[in-house]
Amino acid sequence: MGNQELGDRRAFCTPNGFSFDALMRRLILAATATCALSLPLTAQPQAPDIVLGQSVALSGPAAELGREMQLGAQMYFDSVNAAGGIRGRKIVLKTLDDGYEPARAEANTRKFIDEGDVLALFGYVGTPTSAASIPLATLAKLPFFGAFTGAELLRNPFNRYIFNVRASYFDETELIVKQLTAEGLTRIAVFHQNDAYGQAGLAGVERALTARKMTVTAKATVERNSNDVRDAVERMLAAKPEAIIMVSTYGSCAEFIKQTKAKGLLARYANVSFVGTKALAKALGPIGTGVMISQVVPSPASEKFPWVMEYQRMIKAKGAELSYTSLEGFIAARIMVEALKRGGDASREALIRSIESMRDVNLGGFPVFFGPENHSASKFVELTVLDRNGQVRY
Numbered sequence: 001m002g003n004q005e006l007g008d009r010r011a012f013c014t015p016n017g018f019s020f021d022a023l024m025r026r027l028i029l030a031a032t033a034t035c036a037l038s039l040p041l042t043a044q045p046q047a048p049d050i051v052l053g054q055s056v057a058l059s060g061p062a063a064e065l066g067r068e069m070q071l072g073a074q075m076y077f078d079s080v081n082a083a084g085g086i087r088g089r090k091i092v093l094k095t096l097d098d099g100y101e102p103a104r105a106e107a108n109t110r111k112f113i114d115e116g117d118v119l120a121l122f123g124y125v126g127t128p129t130s131a132a133s134i135p136l137a138t139l140a141k142l143p144f145f146g147a148f149t150g151a152e153l154l155r156n157p158f159n160r161y162i163f164n165v166r167a168s169y170f171d172e173t174e175l176i177v178k179q180l181t182a183e184g185l186t187r188i189a190v191f192h193q194n195d196a197y198g199q200a201g202l203a204g205v206e207r208a209l210t211a212r213k214m215t216v217t218a219k220a221t222v223e224r225n226s227n228d229v230r231d232a233v234e235r236m237l238a239a240k241p242e243a244i245i246m247v248s249t250y251g252s253c254a255e256f257i258k259q260t261k262a263k264g265l266l267a268r269y270a271n272v273s274f275v276g277t278k279a280l281a282k283a284l285g286p287i288g289t290g291v292m293i294s295q296v297v298p299s300p301a302s303e304k305f306p307w308v309m310e311y312q313r314m315i316k317a318k319g320a321e322l323s324y325t326s327l328e329g330f331i332a333a334r335i336m337v338e339a340l341k342r343g344g345d346a347s348r349e350a351l352i353r354s355i356e357s358m359r360d361v362n363l364g365g366f367p368v369f370f371g372p373e374n375h376s377a378s379k380f381v382e383l384t385v386l387d388r389n390g391q392v393r394y
Helices: 005-009 020-038 064-082 102-115 127-139 169-182 196-210 230-239 250-262 277-288 306-316 324-344 346-358
Strands: 050-056 091-097 118-122 188-195 219-222 245-249 268-272 292-295 382-386
Touching: 050 064, 050 102, 064 091, 064 250, 064 277, 064 306, 064 324, 091 102, 102 118, 102 127, 118 324, 118 346, 127 196, 127 250, 169 188, 169 196, 169 268, 169 292, 169 382, 188 230, 188 250, 196 245, 219 230, 230 250, 245 250, 250 277, 277 292, 277 324, 277 382, 306 324, 324 346
Parallel strands: 050 091, 050 118, 188 219, 188 245, 245 268, 268 292
Antiparallel strands: 292 382
């Protein structure tokens, strides 16, 4: 077709008065629109996850504490996610292993901060690991929530970025000393881990005894992540205390009790909650009869609270055993979810304000008291005793 013929064709007018080019353009647009209608709609962008960072021991002698804390929290977060999450956003708990070693916990915390997507640090396990991580979290203005430790360094001096769910070691050791002295025992010794955790518990015992014009009869230590208690056993055998308050983890405490009992020491044994009740009971067996443990959450076997029974159903579905530690993780997760529902998912600052708004909140029988000048939710403490079957009596 020649150029002249093409030009004549373009000049051709349709009966409706449209030029050939105009008609073709309309036909092309109509075809494009028809194709577009036949294509699937583009999926809406998914709401970003709410990311929480957790550093705990998943390996080493204190591993059961870390695994239990993670289990309890993860169960509850999973149930919330299955119900639609927080305004369509899923909660993701990123857990890293620190082996209950401060340097590894510090490195994990730095990783969370560098990744930049973590809304808060959640459920760390241990005093020395928390102590190594808190300065980094504070500098990054990153909330540090629900750590599994009752150490005073998380409470005094006040830190705007630290939020405690559990009662303090001061609260626990006060109740233990009150019970022991009520039984007429006056020669009270302390076996403790040789680190920040042990020192925190020792300080609590000394404080409680000083209030009663008493002093610690003897002190003995064990290194973190070690069950070598030989020197501590010899020291206690020489001191012959009537009661020994223990501030360490389940492995070393079990070994210490076994060895001192085997060598004829007759004493009342008492542990703070961090020991890990389930693991301690398993390690001791029948020899654990009469061993006292302070607890900062209700019994995981209780039928008194609907939310504890909810925890029991979830644990059963997982095929896992009830434990105080996993229940504490569950409680910490419930409180975090309540704060997120109040608008705390918007930013770190929004989360801080949301937690502080939880004044006199009752979560199914577990009272929570937060505020701008109070970042410690609970003072709940009760004493329990192991029986010959390794069961907890309270």
